[in-house]
Amino acid sequence: xxxxEQDPGPFNVPEGATVAFNCTYSNSASQSxxxxxxxxxxxxxxxxxxxxxxxxxxxxxxxxxxASQYISLLIRDSKLSDSATxxxxxxxxxxxxxxxxxxxxxxxxxP
Amino acid sequence: xxxxxxxxxxxxxxxxxxxxxxxxxxxxxxxxYWYRQDPGMGLRLIYYSASEGTTDKGEVPNGYNVSxxxxxxxxxxxxxxxxxxxxxxxxxxxxTGQLYEQYFGPGTRLTVT
Numbered sequence: 001x002x003x004x005e006q007d008p009g010p011f012n013v014p015e016g017a018t019v020a021f022n023c024t025y026s027n028s029a030s031q032s033x034x035x036x037x038x039x040x041x042x043x044x045x046x047x048x049x050x051x052x053x054x055x056x057x058x059x060x061x062x063x064x065x066x067a068s069q070y071i072s073l074l075i076r077d078s079k080l081s082d083s084a085t086x087x088x089x090x091x092x093x094x095x096x097x098x099x100x101x102x103x104x105x106x107x108x109x110x111p
Numbered sequence: 112x113x114x115x116x117x118x119x120x121x122x123x124x125x126x127x128x129x130x131x132x133x134x135x136x137x138x139x140x141x142x143x144y145w146y147r148q149d150p151g152m153g154l155r156l157i158y159y160s161a162s163e164g165t166t167d168k169g170e171v172p173n174g175y176n177v178s179x180x181x182x183x184x185x186x187x188x189x190x191x192x193x194x195x196x197x198x199x200x201x202x203x204x205x206x207t208g209q210l211y212e213q214y215f216g217p218g219t220r221l222t223v224t
Binding site: 042 | 152154212213214215217218
C-alpha cells in the first residue's frame with residue numbers, strides 16, 4: 001500500500017457544485033496533515049492545514065479521520081478559479097523531516 | 112520578503128553537461144528540500160537538509176549532489192546530466208519539525224537533450 005494515496009481524477013464539476021476529495025495514509029502515527037493546491041506549471045502552495053477537530057476556511061473544509069486513516073477536502077460553491085491539482089501531504093512521526101506527498105487530485109470546474 | 116527563490120527558471124542542457132540549481136529562502140527556516148516533479152509521478156524528494164550543516168538523501172538521489180551553503184541557501188548539482196533528469200525541480204523550505212508546512216520556490220524547468 002502506498003503511503004499516501006489520492007484518486008487522480010479528474011473531477012469535472014460545474015460552477016457552484018460541491019466536490020469532495022479523500023486522501024488515505026498508511027502510517028497511523030502520522031503527526032500532521034495538509035492540503036496544497038498546485039496550478040498548472042506552478043509550484044504547490046499551502047491551501048490549509050488539517051486539524052483533528054476539522055477546520056474550515058471560507059468555502060473549504062478539511063477533515064481528519066484517524067480511525068480510518070484518511071483526510072478529506074470539501075469545496076463548496078466551486079469557482080472556475082478552483083481548477084487545479086490538490087495535493088495531500090502527511091508528515092510522519094518521529095525524527096524524520098520528510099513529508100509524504102500524494103500524487104494529487106485534478107479538479108476541473110467548468111461554466 | 113521574497114520567500115523561496117530559485118534560479119534559473121529554465122535551462123536546456125546537453126547530455127553530459129553539468130549545472131547547479133540555486134535556491135535561497137529568507138524566512139529563517141532550518142529545513143530545506145529539493146524535489147523533482149514528473150508527469151504522473153508526483154513530487155519526489157531528491158535531497159533534504161534538516162538544518163544548516165546536514166544533508167541527507169531522499170527517494171531519488173542518484174545523479175545529484177547538494178550543498179547547504181548556509182542557512183539561507185541550498186544548491187542542487189547535476190554533475191553529468193542525462194535525459195532522465197529532464198524534469199521540473201522545486202526547492203522548498205520549512206520550520207524544522209513534523210507540525211510545519213513547506214513553502215516552495217517557483218521551480219526550474221530543465222530539459223536534457
